[in-house]
Amino acid sequence: MEDRNSFAEGMFAEGSTLAGSERKEITRRRHSLPRAIVAPLHYEPNYEYPLLVWLHGTTGDHENELLHVMPQIDLRNYVAIAPRGVEVGADDKAWGWPQTPEGIAEAEARVFELIETAAKRFCIARRKIFLVGHSTGGTMALRLAWRWPEVFAGVVSLGGPVPCGERPLARYREARRLPILLVVAGESPTYSPASAACDLKRLHMAGMNAVLRQYPGSSELSPLVLADVNRWLMELVLTL
Template identity: 35%
Template sequence: MSDPFASRIRSYPSPEPAAARAAQPRRPLSIVAPLHYTPSYAYPLVVWLHHSGHNELQIEQVLPHVSTRNYVGVGVRGNLATDVRGWGFDWAEGKSSIASARQSVMEAIEHAKSEMSIHPDRILIAGYGSGATMACRIALMEPEQFGGVAMLGGEFPSNQSVMREYHRLRERRLPILWQQAINGVDDCPKQLKRGILAAESIRARVEIRQYRGDDVMNAVALRDMDRWCFDNIVQPRPESTAENSTVRPSEGLSPIDFSAN
């Protein structure tokens, strides 16, 4: 697939000098601008957390399938290396690792705001697999920072982490899109049930969509993310329950493959 974006695609390596560290994020990230980027318009921002074995550049392959025009995207690198080449990363779950991921995401948002025109109330944090789990965890820790969460697979964070901000989250009623493959190896009915109960306990506005096949990373799911984001973050509908499960048909569920470059 040819790149549908304008030339403003950048990766930011971690700088060494102390002065540069103050100006640049500590962890590498990638910013993607929409086609025909207009600085006078405040764009929604998609903060993307990749799945295991990939890195911050995954946003460049994902965002065109969501929309070529509607969003600025920023990809954040995971905090755990998975190969000796320094290409693949994942999201470690220890206390210090979660704190590091949280800081990296917040730095990425601030850097995107400094580089591009971003609407502060239209920030979606999204991820795939382990990145989806971490995206939801960070959103539950910083609920006022995000307009919503989109999870492609992954698990809803444990009750313990939910309870930490219990009253704050119940007041916020965070919108969450949880997309799953019906036959996905990571999608366990028992885990799904536990996740739904945890989400209900904090009154999150969860919409669960299931897709036929064994992998939720497909073109239909990513297009659905665009429509859901518009309805819940860009131009929110009146308060709705949105707590339902929709099974998407198999037609058009073309898988998204990621380049190794």
């Protein structure tokens, strides 16, 4: 695996059959994709901020979900970014995070290119980059964090099941150190507390550093949940 600083430059492996012009066109298209960026209030250019990478849910959601959740998380202590997901609807108005080899590779590329964009615009603490995802975005957040445990300092899945298929724990030994927060809503129609408990059991059997928190209601994006996510993240920030 490449190190985090060379990832953006090494997106295409040596010997790729893509010509240089094709690689440049793919990179140009990704740079032109919609994304959301939230700068901290009273930004201090000499202070290294934690970076929160948000992966939106699927049903009618997109990168602007970040603009609704950050006021309930924290507007002062993070730089926050959100890429748009991959098109999953025939009408080009639905975006998500398909768990296919192509979908995983595209999600990885979008996340890392946006991280580098944020690092060029803001003062980022490279050891304090967190992935937070909602619904299918939570599943993808877990997958990407386990693929790159040297890059991310923690990962939160809000109502997103633990990924399966495509070897999500191929880097099991390195990924065991990564703090994981699973969140489930007690009345969730898509990810039940029983399913979350099974996921937690599987993670603990694998020796993963995971906790599960259940909240009342049917939404994982309530003010109570997001305030607790902030507290969990800040506890990590203060120990790094």
